Amino acid sequence: MLKATRPVKRRASTAFSGLLLLIATLRALGADPEGTRPVEGATATNTTLHSVVIRRPTGTPKVASGLTNFIGQPVMVSCSSCHTTTTADLDTRTTADLDQFHQGLKYVHGNLTCLSCHNAKNYDTLRMADSRSVEFTDVMTLCSQCHGSQRRDYGMGLHGGMNGHWDLTKGGRTRNTCINCHDPHAPAFPLVMPVFSPRDRISVPIKPPAKPAKH
Amino acid sequence: MDPNADPQKSRGLSRRTALKGVGAMLGAAAFARAIAPLTEWTRDISAEEFVQKHYKELSPIDLEIILHRLEKDTKKQYGADVTIKDYKPQQGVKFGYALNLSICNGCRKCAEACHIENNHDRPSHQSYIRVFEMSKGSMNLEKGNAHYDHPVPQPDKFYMPVQCQQCEHPPCVDVCPVEATWKEPDGIVVVDYNWCIGCRYCEAACPYHARRFNWTKPQIPAVEINPNQSYLSNRIRPQGVMEKCHFCLHRTRNGRLPACLEACPTGARVFGNLLDPKSEVRQVLAHKRVFVLKEDLGLKPQFFYFFDV
Numbered sequence: 466m467l468k469a470t471r472p473v474k475r476r477a478s479t480a481f482s483g484l485l486l487l488i489a490t491l492r493a494l495g496a497d498p499e500g501t502r503p504v505e506g507a508t509a510t511n512t513t514l515h516s517v518v519i520r521r522p523t524g525t526p527k528v529a530s531g532l533t534n535f536i537g538q539p540v541m542v543s544c545s546s547c548h549t550t551t552t553a554d555l556d557t558r559t560t561a562d563l564d565q566f567h568q569g570l571k572y573v574h575g576n577l578t579c580l581s582c583h584n585a586k587n588y589d590t591l592r593m594a595d596s597r598s599v600e601f602t603d604v605m606t607l608c609s610q611c612h613g614s615q616r617r618d619y620g621m622g623l624h625g626g627m628n629g630h631w632d633l634t635k636g637g638r639t640r641n642t643c644i645n646c647h648d649p650h651a652p653a654f655p656l657v658m659p660v661f662s663p664r665d666r667i668s669v670p671i672k673p674p675a676k677p678a679k680h
Numbered sequence: 681m682d683p684n685a686d687p688q689k690s691r692g693l694s695r696r697t698a699l700k701g702v703g704a705m706l707g708a709a710a711f712a713r714a715i716a717p718l719t720e721w722t723r724d725i726s727a728e729e730f731v732q733k734h735y736k737e738l739s740p741i742d743l744e745i746i747l748h749r750l751e752k753d754t755k756k757q758y759g760a761d762v763t764i765k766d767y768k769p770q771q772g773v774k775f776g777y778a779l780n781l782s783i784c785n786g787c788r789k790c791a792e793a794c795h796i797e798n799n800h801d802r803p804s805h806q807s808y809i810r811v812f813e814m815s816k817g818s819m820n821l822e823k824g825n826a827h828y829d830h831p832v833p834q835p836d837k838f839y840m841p842v843q844c845q846q847c848e849h850p851p852c853v854d855v856c857p858v859e860a861t862w863k864e865p866d867g868i869v870v871v872d873y874n875w876c877i878g879c880r881y882c883e884a885a886c887p888y889h890a891r892r893f894n895w896t897k898p899q900i901p902a903v904e905i906n907p908n909q910s911y912l913s914n915r916i917r918p919q920g921v922m923e924k925c926h927f928c929l930h931r932t933r934n935g936r937l938p939a940c941l942e943a944c945p946t947g948a949r950v951f952g953n954l955l956d957p958k959s960e961v962r963q964v965l966a967h968k969r970v971f972v973l974k975e976d977l978g979l980k981p982q983f984f985y986f987f988d989v
Contacts (some may be wrong), residue, residue, distance in 0.1 A: 614988070621967065622960035623780070626947035628937065631959075635935025646947065654946065656831035659788040661795075663826055664805045 515630065515637035520645055521602045525589045528567075544588035553585040573651040575611075582607060582649070608643045615643075713824065722805060726753075734859070735872040746874075747911060754916060760905040764915050767933040769866035775927050775982065776867070776881070776954035777938075778964040782988040783948040786811055786832035786839030793943030794843075797928060798914040799906055801898035808925035809843045809940060810889065821973075836947075842892040843940075844869060844925035845973060845981030852882035852891060852924075859924070867954070867982050868927050870912040876921040883922060887974050891924045927951075 527541035534540055547566070557563060558578045560570040584592035590672050591599045599606050609616035618624035626646065629638035641648070687979060728749060733742065747764045754762050755838040791807040801805035812824030816838055824840065833839060850869050853861050860875040861882055897919040909915040910930035917923050928938040932951070941949040952959035961984075968986040 547967030583727075618988070621963040623950055623963055623968070624783075624947060626942075626944055628942050630935045631932065631937050631952050638937075641947070646945065654785055656833070657785065657787050658830075659786060659794045659811075659828065659832050661788070661805050662829055663791070663807060663810055664803075 493606070509642075512634045514633040517633070517638045517640060519642055521642055522604060522644065523602070525601050543585075548588035553580060554578065571648075571651045573653065574649070579628050604644055604649070605642050608649075612643075727875065732874055734875050736862075743911070750911070750915060754909075756907075758900065758905060758916065759902040760907065762905060762907040762909050762915075764909045764911060765930070767930055768913045769830050769864050770870070770933060772953075772955055774865075774867045774954045775846070775932060776952060776959075776961040776965075776984065777846075777927065777982065778950040778961050778968075778970070778984040778986055780948040780950070780968075780988065781838055781840060781985050783840060783946045784811075784839045785946055785948075786813060786828070786837070787945060789934075789943045789945055790841055790940035790949070793939040794925070796904070797931075797939035799898065799909070799916050801894065801896065802900055802904070804895075806892055808890070808892065808923075809841050812840045812842060813837050814840050840985070841892055841940075842888055842890070842926075842973065843983070845979070845983040846925075846927065848980030848982065848986055849978065851885040851887070851979065855881040855885040857881065861924075864929075866933070868929050869924065870926055870929070871922055872912070873915070873917050873921045873923065873925060878920040878922065880922065887977055887979070891922050893917050894921055894923065 485625045525543050527543055530542045530546075532540045560572045580592070581594075582591055582665075584590045584598045586592075587598060589601070591601060591604065593599055593607060594610050605616070615624050625641045625643075627638055627640045629639075630636035647654075670676055709897060726749070728746075732746060732955060737917055738746065739942040747766060749929045750764050751762055751774075754764070770946060788809075788811050791811060794800070794807045795805065798808065810826045812826050813828045813832075813834070814820075814824045814837060816836055821840075821842070843956075846863075846867050846868075846869055850861075850863055853863055853869060857879060858875060858877055860877070861869060861871045863869050878893070880893055894917050898916055900916065905916070906914060907928060908926050909918055913928065913930045928936075932938055937951055938949075941951050950960045950964050952961035956962065964984060964986055970984045970986045972981045972984055
């Protein structure tokens with residue numbers, strides 16, 4: 466009933482098993498995913514609520530191989546293209562340790578290593594702290610392991626940007642997932658230049674106080 | 681010569697007559713000066729606009745005619761095809777806004793979104809939002825800098841966007857001598873731009889510097905005009921009237937989120953219905969450390985600031 470009133474967007478049938486896993490995981494963590502969170506009054510009245518769509522990643526990421534094809538486009542490869550034939554080096558902790566590929570990748574994310582989150586058994590998935598694998602599309606489950614307060618706030622609608630309607634009886638809403646705003650390899654917000662400053666007459670720029678004149 | 685004869689009279693013009701003449705002339709001059717605006721009104725204000733009633737006294741048909749006239753005026757003056765509507769407050773809705781100061785990074789995207797959404801004057805960079813750069817550990821807005829122009833966020837600063845707080849007891853409404861501004865049932869303080877006389881009392885009364893005055897006729901290129909307009913919100917304001925943040929009522933009264941919230945790249949802004957206990961803004965009030973600006977003034981703002989943790 467609740468799922469019918471507030472459907473979760475499913476991109477592919479393969480994502481469904483991932484979704485079940487996500488629900489199971491979050492139940493275990495004591496939280497419901499946003500898409501199935503019950504809404505008060507949704508069942509009591511006849512108003513159908515529009516859906517809250519979370520902008521999940523569409524699939525496994527692709528990495529530029531450094532090569533270009535015959536019309537000059539970069540050749541993108543999936544992780545498993547290389548990682549199925551190379552063995553994981555457990556001594557590699559940061560991108561600075563690498564002598565080929567992924568070099569120069571900015572990595573500032575606590576004391577984690579690559580294999581804290583990437584699954585050495587199947588590089589097209591991610592790895593939870595308890596070694597279970599999780600799809601790239603459910604990356605929020607992975608991040609929530611450590612960032613519980615952000616996940617809690619996200620569940621209440623207090624973390625992460627959104628677009629659309631505050632009133633779900635009038636229209637839907639699109640919400641970001643973690644990696645829409647945070648680079649998972651360097652999640653802190655970068656410095657940005659602010660857009661234009663005001664020029665109104667009230668708020669004149671603050672000048673340092675003039676030196677008091679001698680009397 | 682008769683010693684009783686009045687020397688003034690002998691000259692043919694008494695002091696009394698002279699003063700009468702001067703008085704009449706002054707009176708006529710003052711009258712001419714007083715009606716001088718009337719001789720000019722046809723240039724920038726139409727007869728219909730001159731006799732237009734207060735927003736609250738307009739019948740639905742009056743309003744329909746006025747909205748149509750405003751659309752035509754916009755086409756004539758700015759060359760843009762716009763739709764001006766009048767959206768009424770919803771039953772059971774009272775808007776509240778919350779802003780997470782732990783997250784805001786001072787990028788001013790909200791002010792830019794307001795500038796575009798609300799058809800603000802382009803040269804003056806007008807916006808309803810002013811972002812203050814404040815020293816950590818201080819809450820003194822007087823020392824906040826709204827004109828910073830360097831990469832943000834700086835490590836020793838925090839950033840505090842200030843816009844209309846939609847007070848429960850708005851002092852700007854109290855001081856308006858012509859009742860051109862009032863608080864709507866959904867909590868939004870609005871201005872009838874056609875009724876405002878531009879005295880700027882409300883600007884002086886607002887402790888948040890939230891009101892803006894149109895010193896000049898707003899200049900906006902036709903292609904940049906947001907055509908989705910409403911009477912009490914983002915239609916292009918005439919010169920010489922006050923304006924202020926209206927929580928994007930042309931959007932929010934249709935269930936949409938305000939433009940500043942959608943533009944925020946950090947997700948620091950939370951908007952919703954204060955009367956709905958499940959709304960996001962109520963979650964803020966229930967679970968976060970919340971404060972309002974200048975609480976000691978007792979104006980009960982409907983705009984809340986909070987921190988994480």
